[in-house]
Amino acid sequence: MKFFVDTADTAEIAELAETGLLDGVTTNPSLIHKSGRDFMEVTKEICGLVDGPVSAEVVALDHAGMMREAEILRKIADNVCIKVPLTIDGLKTCKKLTGDGSMVNVTLCFSANQALLAAKAGATFVSPFVGRHDDNGFDGMELIEDIRLIYDNYDFSTEILVASIRHPVHVLESARIGADVATMPPAVIRNLFKHVLTEKGIEAFLADWEKTGQSI
Numbered sequence: 001m002k003f004f005v006d007t008a009d010t011a012e013i014a015e016l017a018e019t020g021l022l023d024g025v026t027t028n029p030s031l032i033h034k035s036g037r038d039f040m041e042v043t044k045e046i047c048g049l050v051d052g053p054v055s056a057e058v059v060a061l062d063h064a065g066m067m068r069e070a071e072i073l074r075k076i077a078d079n080v081c082i083k084v085p086l087t088i089d090g091l092k093t094c095k096k097l098t099g100d101g102s103m104v105n106v107t108l109c110f111s112a113n114q115a116l117l118a119a120k121a122g123a124t125f126v127s128p129f130v131g132r133h134d135d136n137g138f139d140g141m142e143l144i145e146d147i148r149l150i151y152d153n154y155d156f157s158t159e160i161l162v163a164s165i166r167h168p169v170h171v172l173e174s175a176r177i178g179a180d181v182a183t184m185p186p187a188v189i190r191n192l193f194k195h196v197l198t199e200k201g202i203e204a205f206l207a208d209w210e211k212t213g214q215s216i
């Protein structure tokens with residue numbers, strides 16, 4: 001499973017990229033706002049920090065406007081992935097852009113039928129938002145299971161990019177189901193490394209090592 005980080009904070013991205021475990025980045029207008037940075041400038045910087053796809057979202061709602069914005073965004077770098085909303089205009093744009101060889105992430109997916117449409121539109125990634133789904137009383141992971149089943153039934157190559165992840169259990173469940181990508185806030189990625197027994201174990205080993213009086 002690929003790991004993407006869901007942030008526009010370049011310091012966080014650079015630090016996580018150093019682990020060698022980061023496969024891409026997703027941003028959205030809210031994350032750009034949170035960064036306080038210029039959209040074009042920060043997106044270009046992020047594209048230089050990772051080799052994998054960096055999702056940059058259009059804000060136009062009509063097909064012509066989305067195409068105009070996508071033209072600007074795809075010139076930023078080769079690893080830019082244009083993010084479009086799951087609407088009729090968004091999917092029209094997706095079809096056109098992927099036909100031209102650009103990567104497209106179809107975002108704000110909340111149903112398996114929407115995911116089916118995204119795959120038919122040739123999306124590179126579809127982003128079902130599990131956390132927001134859970135927040136509204138639906139089962140986010142059930143949605144991922146349904147999408148996996150449908151994509152496998154028809155051999156769709158669209159990758160399931162699990163988004164709106166809130167905690168490590170979402171990541172575990174996504175991996176069990178066979179989702180292709182998980183995009184996570186930096187804190188969730190860091191939490192994946194942690195286990196109280198790992199920390200306790202290191203502490204005990206170091207205490208005993210000190211008693212040996214040796215050094216390596």
Ligand code: E4P
Nearest residue numbers: 006026027028132163164165
């Ligand atoms: C995905 O691409 C989105 O940027 C993100 O996962 C949304 O997450 P949120 O529901 O925590 O805002």
